[in-house]
Amino acid sequence: MCGIVGAWLNQGGAEDIADVLIEGLRTLEYRGYDSSGIGVLRTDIGSSSSAENVKVARRQGRLENLEEVLKDGSLKGANVGVGHTRWATHGEPSDENAHPHTDGSNHIALVHNGIIENYLELRRELEADGVVFASETDTEVLTHLVGREYAKSGDLGGSLRASLRRVKGYYAVSVVGNMNGATELACARQGPPLCVATLENGAMLASDVLAVLPHTREVTYLVDGDLAILKPGEVVIETIAGEAGESVEREVTVIDWDTEAAGKSGYEHFMLKEIFEQSEVLGRAIHDRLLPTVGDVAFEGDGWTDPELNGIGRVQILACGTALHAGIVARYLIEGLARIPVEVDYASEYRYCDPVVSPGTLAVAISQSGETADTLAAMRLAQELGAQAMAICNVQGSTLTRDCGRTILTHAGPEIGVASTKAFTAQLIAAYLFALRLGRARGTIDETEGRKMIEELRHLRPKLEGLLTTDYSDHIRKIAKRHLDAKGFLFLGRGVNYPIALEGALKLKEISYVHAEGYAAGEMKHGPIALIEPALTTLVINTKGRVSDKVRSAIEQVKARKGPVIALGSDPLSAELGDDVIDVPTSSEWLSPILNVVPLQLFSYHFADLKGCDIDKPRNLAKSVTVE
Numbered sequence: 324m325c326g327i328v329g330a331w332l333n334q335g336g337a338e339d340i341a342d343v344l345i346e347g348l349r350t351l352e353y354r355g356y357d358s359s360g361i362g363v364l365r366t367d368i369g370s371s372s373s374a375e376n377v378k379v380a381r382r383q384g385r386l387e388n389l390e391e392v393l394k395d396g397s398l399k400g401a402n403v404g405v406g407h408t409r410w411a412t413h414g415e416p417s418d419e420n421a422h423p424h425t426d427g428s429n430h431i432a433l434v435h436n437g438i439i440e441n442y443l444e445l446r447r448e449l450e451a452d453g454v455v456f457a458s459e460t461d462t463e464v465l466t467h468l469v470g471r472e473y474a475k476s477g478d479l480g481g482s483l484r485a486s487l488r489r490v491k492g493y494y495a496v497s498v499v500g501n502m503n504g505a506t507e508l509a510c511a512r513q514g515p516p517l518c519v520a521t522l523e524n525g526a527m528l529a530s531d532v533l534a535v536l537p538h539t540r541e542v543t544y545l546v547d548g549d550l551a552i553l554k555p556g557e558v559v560i561e562t563i564a565g566e567a568g569e570s571v572e573r574e575v576t577v578i579d580w581d582t583e584a585a586g587k588s589g590y591e592h593f594m595l596k597e598i599f600e601q602s603e604v605l606g607r608a609i610h611d612r613l614l615p616t617v618g619d620v621a622f623e624g625d626g627w628t629d630p631e632l633n634g635i636g637r638v639q640i641l642a643c644g645t646a647l648h649a650g651i652v653a654r655y656l657i658e659g660l661a662r663i664p665v666e667v668d669y670a671s672e673y674r675y676c677d678p679v680v681s682p683g684t685l686a687v688a689i690s691q692s693g694e695t696a697d698t699l700a701a702m703r704l705a706q707e708l709g710a711q712a713m714a715i716c717n718v719q720g721s722t723l724t725r726d727c728g729r730t731i732l733t734h735a736g737p738e739i740g741v742a743s744t745k746a747f748t749a750q751l752i753a754a755y756l757f758a759l760r761l762g763r764a765r766g767t768i769d770e771t772e773g774r775k776m777i778e779e780l781r782h783l784r785p786k787l788e789g790l791l792t793t794d795y796s797d798h799i800r801k802i803a804k805r806h807l808d809a810k811g812f813l814f815l816g817r818g819v820n821y822p823i824a825l826e827g828a829l830k831l832k833e834i835s836y837v838h839a840e841g842y843a844a845g846e847m848k849h850g851p852i853a854l855i856e857p858a859l860t861t862l863v864i865n866t867k868g869r870v871s872d873k874v875r876s877a878i879e880q881v882k883a884r885k886g887p888v889i890a891l892g893s894d895p896l897s898a899e900l901g902d903d904v905i906d907v908p909t910s911s912e913w914l915s916p917i918l919n920v921v922p923l924q925l926f927s928y929h930f931a932d933l934k935g936c937d938i939d940k941p942r943n944l945a946k947s948v949t950v951e
């Protein structure tokens with residue numbers, strides 16, 4: 324949903340700001356990739372004065388297009404600037420609509436992530452004032468508002484504050500400007516994420532810590548309503564509210580991700596790398612959390628006490644997309660193991676169903692990024708209605724973790740591929756651990772059973788590693804190739820693997836653009852069976868266990884109608900029926916989703932790769948959906 328970056332480095336350093344901004348944008352490209360741009364200027368050595376106006380380069384398409392433009396060296400030698408990678412909301416992807424936008428006189432360049440809801444009325448007001456617009460974006464409206472104030476006051480931070488107070492909507496915004504020889508760099512947040520950092524010789528801001536990590540591990544997340552003024556070696560944070568803004572202190576977070584983790588490490592795509600990282604993710608997600616002697620788990624930090632867990636009468640899970648599928652698995656785990664009623668809702672629908680929150684409700688938001696607008700809004704409503712809050716989240720310090728307080732961190736590490744893989748498995752592991760903790764506290768799981776569950780979890784890693792081999796991956800690629808001409812796919816699963824069917828279908832459609840539907844296997848006969856024919860492939864997930872006989876009969880029904888079947892899972896009898904077979908080792912049924920999803924991720928990956936799709940940047944998508 325657009326990535327923004329800004330930096331100011333003292334003159335005389337080895338780094339050119341255009342390179343720093345491009346390097347930052349490369350890590351943010353997952354947030355949007357339909358166009359990009361930078362705006363830069365140069366200050367005098369060691370001071371904030373400059374004789375220059377801002378110079379801007381913008382291009383439609385991927386970052387490479389912008390880099391091509393910059394090869395002429397026209398933006399070289401600068402030391403302060405802002406950059407942007409776009410996911411279009413207002414106006415199609417084009418050079419004109421790409422950010423940064425300028426005020427016409429190039430005193431400022433502004434980048435924005437979010438939506439200005441009252442942009443039309445503001446645009447009319449500015450046009451009446453003689454402003455000529457060069458784009459269709461809502462962002463340009465904000466740019467001219469700031470530009471108009473700045474021309475009067477020569478104070479960029481103050482102009483941004485005054486302009487934002489006229490704006491309805493949500494934003495992360497950054498602006499660089501130069502007026503009467505004085506340079507300023509400012510940013511503000513109301514909604515989408517933004518972090519700032521003081522560097523030894525400079526200062527930086529970005530939508531995601533990934534852009535800042537090569538420079539420092541110490542970052543400060545802005546909260547809604549914050550405005551920051553950056554100078555080399557100094558970041559001052561104030562409120563947007565109030566005539567002059569009030570100074571505020573925000574805590575510094577130390578990020579423990581290593582910068583290597585944000586690279587491809589020799590893999591062709593981030594998605595493949597992230598699939599192959601899943602056994603390490605499992606290791607990290609259970610590290611220091613298992614208490615094998617008492618058959619229980621403990622979470623770091625603000626853990627739950629047994630009486631608190633006993634007080635939970637109902638669990639409300641809120642999430643979107645892949646995280647929602649993890650939430651449905653969590654429902655099976657919590658109801659099955661801890662015997663607490665669980666409801667799972669699309670975060671985007673929760674606010675519109677007039678939800679009822681009964682006393683003793685625990686709302687659990689699941690999110691990789693911790694910045695998904697729908698999830699944040701649903702969680703805030705649940706809290707307003709009296710629910711206690713907990714997050715299962717991958718990004719420490721994200722808005723969700725700060726809103727909820729109590730968090731189980733998933734420890735998946737940075738996930739860059741737009742299609743979520745390792746973050747999903749990490750969410751499943753967190754859900755398993757939480758269900759076990761709940762069950763132990765409430766006495767629905769005794770010590771012996773708890774020990775057994777921990778043992779099974781420990782045995783999962785070698786099984787997972789067995790799936791993350793070149794041979795296994797190649798086998799799946801061959802199957803994907805055989806089904807490349809299928810006109811669509813049906814994914815079926817039952818019980819705790821029903822959500823895995825949903826996830827398999829989502830993964831395939833989002834990166835290969837082939838129609839795929841996930842269904843509960845028992846529902847097939849109630850409608851989707853009409854789709855079955857030789858050109859439609861049905862992929863059936865069947866784990867040896869409580870429902871395997873029932874799932875097998877769904878396979879028989881598909882075969883009776885000449886539908887090709889890929890049988891996936893640990894049920895040997897299903898394997899006998901499948902036209903193609905993807906074996907998965909046996910495990911406890913509760914843990915089987917973690918194993919079953921891996922071949923589904925590989926299937927989607929290879930299918931999309933064979934079709935020549937852009938796997939890490941699927942069309943129309945962006946990773947962190949910070950608009951509602």
Ligand code: F6R
Nearest residue numbers: 644645646690691692695742743
């Ligand atoms: C699918 C995918 C999305 C996200 C969803 C929620 O591969 O990545 O469906 O799962 O947008 O995002 P988070 O987990 O960041 O809240």
